[in-house]
Amino acid sequence: xxxxxxxxxxxxxxxxxxxxxxxxxxxxxxxxxxxxxxxxxxxxxxxxxxxxxxxxxxxxxxxxxxxxxxxxxxxxxxxxxxxxxxxxxxxxxxxxxxxxxxxxxxxxxxxxxxxxxxxxxxxxxxxxxxxxxxxxxxxxxxxxxxxxxxxxxxxxxxxxxxxxxxxxxxxxxxxxxxxxxxxxxxxxxxxxxxxxxxxxxxxxxxxxxxxxxxxxxxxxxxxxxxxxxxxxxxxxxxxxxxxxxxxxxxxxxxxxxxxxxxxxxxxxxxxxxxxxxxxxxxxxxxxxxxxxxxxxxxxxxxxxxxxxxxx
Amino acid sequence: xxxxxxxxxxxxxxxxxxxxxxxxxxxxxxxxxxxxxxxxxxxxxxxxxxxxxxxxxxxxxxxxxxxxxxxxxxxxxxxxxxxxxxxxxxxxxxxxxxxxxxxxxxxxxxxxxxxxxxxxxxxxxxxxxxxxxxxxxxxxxxxxxxxxxxxxxxxxxxxxxxxxxxxxxxxxxxxxxxxxxxxxxxxxxxxxxxxxxxxxxxxxxxxxxxxxxxxxxxxxxxxxxxxxxxxxxxxxxxxxxxxxxxxxxxxxxxxxxxxxxxxxxxxxxxxxxxxxxxxxxxxxxxxxxxxxxxxxxxxxxxxxxxxxxxxxxxxxxxxxxxxxxxxxxxxxxxxxxxxxxxxxxxxxxxxxxxxxx
Numbered sequence: 001x002x003x004x005x006x007x008x009x010x011x012x013x014x015x016x017x018x019x020x021x022x023x024x025x026x027x028x029x030x031x032x033x034x035x036x037x038x039x040x041x042x043x044x045x046x047x048x049x050x051x052x053x054x055x056x057x058x059x060x061x062x063x064x065x066x067x068x069x070x071x072x073x074x075x076x077x078x079x080x081x082x083x084x085x086x087x088x089x090x091x092x093x094x095x096x097x098x099x100x101x102x103x104x105x106x107x108x109x110x111x112x113x114x115x116x117x118x119x120x121x122x123x124x125x126x127x128x129x130x131x132x133x134x135x136x137x138x139x140x141x142x143x144x145x146x147x148x149x150x151x152x153x154x155x156x157x158x159x160x161x162x163x164x165x166x167x168x169x170x171x172x173x174x175x176x177x178x179x180x181x182x183x184x185x186x187x188x189x190x191x192x193x194x195x196x197x198x199x200x201x202x203x204x205x206x207x208x209x210x211x212x213x214x215x216x217x218x219x220x221x222x223x224x225x226x227x228x229x230x231x232x233x234x235x236x237x238x239x240x241x242x243x244x245x246x247x248x249x250x251x252x253x254x255x256x257x258x259x260x261x262x263x264x265x266x267x268x269x270x271x272x273x274x275x276x277x278x279x280x281x282x283x284x285x286x287x288x289x290x291x292x293x294x295x296x297x298x299x300x301x302x303x304x305x306x307x308x309x310x311x
Numbered sequence: 312x313x314x315x316x317x318x319x320x321x322x323x324x325x326x327x328x329x330x331x332x333x334x335x336x337x338x339x340x341x342x343x344x345x346x347x348x349x350x351x352x353x354x355x356x357x358x359x360x361x362x363x364x365x366x367x368x369x370x371x372x373x374x375x376x377x378x379x380x381x382x383x384x385x386x387x388x389x390x391x392x393x394x395x396x397x398x399x400x401x402x403x404x405x406x407x408x409x410x411x412x413x414x415x416x417x418x419x420x421x422x423x424x425x426x427x428x429x430x431x432x433x434x435x436x437x438x439x440x441x442x443x444x445x446x447x448x449x450x451x452x453x454x455x456x457x458x459x460x461x462x463x464x465x466x467x468x469x470x471x472x473x474x475x476x477x478x479x480x481x482x483x484x485x486x487x488x489x490x491x492x493x494x495x496x497x498x499x500x501x502x503x504x505x506x507x508x509x510x511x512x513x514x515x516x517x518x519x520x521x522x523x524x525x526x527x528x529x530x531x532x533x534x535x536x537x538x539x540x541x542x543x544x545x546x547x548x549x550x551x552x553x554x555x556x557x558x559x560x561x562x563x564x565x566x567x568x569x570x571x572x573x574x575x576x577x578x579x580x581x582x583x584x585x586x587x588x589x590x591x592x593x594x595x596x597x598x599x600x601x602x603x604x605x606x607x608x609x610x611x612x613x614x615x616x617x618x619x620x621x622x623x624x625x626x627x628x629x630x631x632x633x634x635x636x637x638x639x640x641x642x643x644x645x646x647x648x649x650x651x652x653x654x655x656x657x658x659x660x661x662x663x664x665x666x667x668x
Binding site for chain 1: 380386434437438440441442445446448449452453456460576580583584587591625626629630631632633634635636637638639640643644647
């Protein structure tokens with residue numbers, strides 16, 4: 001009985017008794033969720049357009065942040081460093097298409113997946129060879145004052161992160177729906193062969209998509225980097241983005257956002273209210289188990305397309 | 312001329328169903344096995360400990376993953392977790408029953424790993440592909456967390472490390488600090504040879520064929536009377552058994568002592584690389600891939616000093632990572648079906664040699 005009480009009742013009593021703390025936990029969770037969403041967004045973009053499950057997205061985040069910080073350390077002003085980094089990410093997209101994807105067209109999914117893991121090693125090695133592997137602080141002049149709203153402590157930086165996430169998603173949505181390229185991207189996502197047959201150049205689309213994913217990675221890298229410094233562990237958040245993808249569905253942009261928020265909040269609440277029962281540090285696996293349980297009931301994710309197979 | 316099956320007539324069913332129907336293949340395999348047993352006579356401690364033992368153990372894990380991913384088509388990223396179950400359970404069993412033969416402890420740990428694999432295989436009926444891969448990540452992270460958090464698994468050792476206790480087999484020390492590298496090598500070799508034989512037979516029998524049917528198209532397989540759920544779960548169980556045994560050997564015959572960090576996600580990736588570079592759906596490929604993935608980093612570490620290049624350690628480490636990744640991409644581009652496929656092509660060519668066709 002006591003165990004049941006500790007599992008099913010006590011945590012809720014805790015939540016109800018201290019509203020403000022609970023609200024803070026939720027907000028911290030939401031903000032972490034925004035970060036996850038940003039990484040997951042890059043995955044979704046590439047998966048939609050090319051069917052490649054891009055494991056290197058996490059390292060792309062690290063690589064972009066490293067490049068930015070490295071340039072700034074060499075005395076480049078923020079705007080210049082940003083422009084150059086965007087250029088580097090676009091160049092990377094070209095390189096990936098020319099060297100890798102072009103030669104792996106029509107291979108099995110798993111081969112493409114493994115090649116992106118290979119790519120993640122290359123990028124990680126390259127980034128650290130060029131810029132060094134020590135932790136670098138990233139400061140691009142985002143203010144970080146804290147203030148209180150109704151007794152809840154908020155950081156300006158977190159709000160900034162959330163706002164830029166929102167802006168990014170809006171821009172992407174507009175881009176996808178109202179531009180020529182965006183329409184082509186959606187067509188490719190829908191059906192490769194049909195898209196090819198109406199004259200959409202697949203290779204160009206891939207380059208564009210990888211560039212966009214690189215820029216999304218850059219934004220994610222700036223946010224994470226400014227929060228916890230630019231270091232190798234950044235690339236591991238990619239692993240956290242995977243359950244987010246599952247929850248949201250691999251092919252859905254809103255899914256990535258909602259999934260990220262759910263995972264972010266869920267794991268914070270679980271860690272704080274249920275964590276002590278398990279001896280703590282359940283954050284490491286909670287997201288995966290949540291995703292696993294979720295999959296049992298809805299295999300295609302929250303917003304994913306239902307896959308219909310025919311023999 | 313040397314490699315030709317002409318004239319080797321099959322006059323009985325037994326001859327028709329042999330593993331290696333061609334005489335030259337049989338001779339070659341026997342030679343390889345004999346040579347492998349004779350290696351300790353010439354190899355030094357470094358080669359045995361740093362190259363051959365990890366190669367063999369990881370080949371065993373690769374066979375396990377190949378059964379699941381290559382034959383049954385279920386992508387898994389939880390190999391490290393299942394190997395950890397093998398390692399930790401072997402430790403737990405052999406410390407709880409010190410008189411029990413350590414080999415039996417390894418096998419029992421394999422069985423426990425198989426049970427764990429069964430549990431984490433349950434979602435495979437509803438989900439497939441990358442969704443399943445992410446689901447198996449849950450196994451990876453949850454299992455390692457469990458071994459880190461619950462003191463019972465490590466006999467409440469404060470550091471959370473498990474150390475292989477000294478155990479003997481036929482009066483010879485096979486584990487623990489006093490066991491010599493050649494003995495450990497021979498133990499591992501025997502395990503791997505036996506289990507490779509079992510796996511080879513499994514995959515060419517009824518079970519293996521039902522796995523392949525599920526892999527190629529599960530709905531069609533269901534229609535011809537293969538039960539997908541049982542077949543997939545069996546693949547998960549057997550694969551995890553192999554990984555569990557490999558994990559037990561990994562701790563007891565290779566590392567000596569281990570923390571959960573030894574079984575982290577990168578181990579899972581490495582084993583996955585092995586089967587993809589070696590060849591999906593090929594037992595030989597598991598060995599070739601394991602050889603490639605274990606030898607390349609060693610080669611990359613030793614190559615620059617050999618040709619007279621010297622650079623700072625961390626820079627070298629980064630370049631190593633980069634080259635490793637580049638090689639993987641390169642191999643996937645030149646031969647997406649793995650090294651085993653190259654071997655097959657070479658054999659085809661040999662049969663016709665010296666004629667072009």
